[in-house]
Amino acid sequence: MTDTAKIPDVSADVSAEERLGTVGVARRAAGAPESERASRLWWDADADDYLAEHGRDIGESEFVWCPEGLREADAGLLGDVRGRRVLEVGCGSAPCARWLAAQGAHPVALDLSGAMLRHAAALGAGTGISVPLVQAGAERLPFADASFDIACSAFGAVPFVAEPERVMREVARVLRPGGRWVFAVNHPMRWMFSDDPGPDGLTVRQSYFDRTPYVEVDADGRATYVEHHRTLSDRIRDIVAAGLVLDGLVEPEWPEGRETVWGQWSPLRGALFPGTAIFVCHRP
Template sequence: MNEIASAEERLGTAGVARRAVDGAESQRASRLWWDADADDYLAEHGPDIGDADFVWCPEGLREADARLLGDVRGRRVLEVGSGSAPCARWLRTQGAHPVALDLSGAMLRHAAALGTATGLPVPLVQAGAERLPFGDAAFDVACSAFGAVPFVAEPERVMREVARVLRPGGRWVFAVNHPMRWMFSDDPGPDGLTVQQSYFDRTPYVEVDAAGRATYVEHHRTLGDRVRDVVAAGLVLDDVVEPEWPEGRETVWGQWSPLRGALFPGTAIFVTHKPR
């Protein structure tokens, strides 16, 4: 029986480049990558994220415990970069009215199937986060658990767009790789404990095919950059949560592991709101 080809094989990934990537190339690469990787990603991480659960990060912090979004009952909530939308389905169980937005059609097909399987369907919208297809002040809350923000060339535009679609007083909470992780290789073992590059080097990480076209792109912003993007969008930064690795948690999720988690943070969660 033949094995299913990986996303790298499907996209013809031939190597890694460190070079500038504009918004159009970055968005194209992200759409192609997540369409190609959706099946494999969910086969590997589906049990970690659940069918209707809100897990903020590989450290296992759940919205049910953290309550970073506040009381969502009766609120219109936009999930940005929803993937298969387990967070949006969980929000529905809490009495919210969620909308799940993602760039990848393959991820949204999984979201639709899981909505049917769980009896918790949610509205699904395919679009990029830098141009949200909603009117001003359309939502009470917005959230993103590692969705969209690390993969866009202009995250400041995402902040402005989210601020636009939030009502005054609305909350925007998003989780990303902790910026200091950029210095290290994506290795959960001992090799991932050695600094490999400058924290201040914002050149994107780009995987390319044989013709040099991007097949996967991830963008780096420093902690200060993230704060400036939030403030420039007219939002108020209320907190930055850096979840500690829980004692006894043995999960290895990509670059996250007990070894690294005991020494430095893997996730930064920015809690913001739009002034009234």
């Protein structure tokens, strides 16, 4: 870890923005150390609220790829997981890892946030499906080469790191030959729109090619939340440069009759353009 700051106070009825002293948004660069620090502090501060709001959506031992509701049980993007050693990158409260364990896999769940991992441990005890938990960043995976058969990430880590190319290289390093890497992120075209699930979220606000990160800051200008944008070609270039093979790109459609509103995702927007991109890769 690059920072030893304590987890902010998580008193009831106080938002993560208030806990961290967020006062606004800055359009500026944010390097790897600052992005990592901001992400850890943000998810430590927001873990309780996030799971209170979305815990039912993601389940306790379910593998849900995205707000469109695509489940690994139906999609089978990871292939046969039984007996396989699987790394989940950016696990949050680790419902995906627990689902994998229930299918006979041997998962390891990694996340930057200690608060999220505490929820993961509590849910593991509550469900009776405990999995190994590791606190670390995705740009420096603390595992030996060729340690895993499969790696996966459902909106974990990749959109929040300043150097996603390093994540791809690290995943390629810890995968065994033939190992599969599947990760879901916000669909890159969503960067053009505001995070509004309603009609205002249908208007283009900025260039798809503007890679300036979204940075929320406190009164001293320190980042309290950072999210990084990459285009589709950027993602593919990072995958290929890491020595991985891109086998497919999944853009889940919004299911008919699904009325869930999850942050920026909604039936209105989902009927018009994709909200999620899932990259299916393997190490040759």
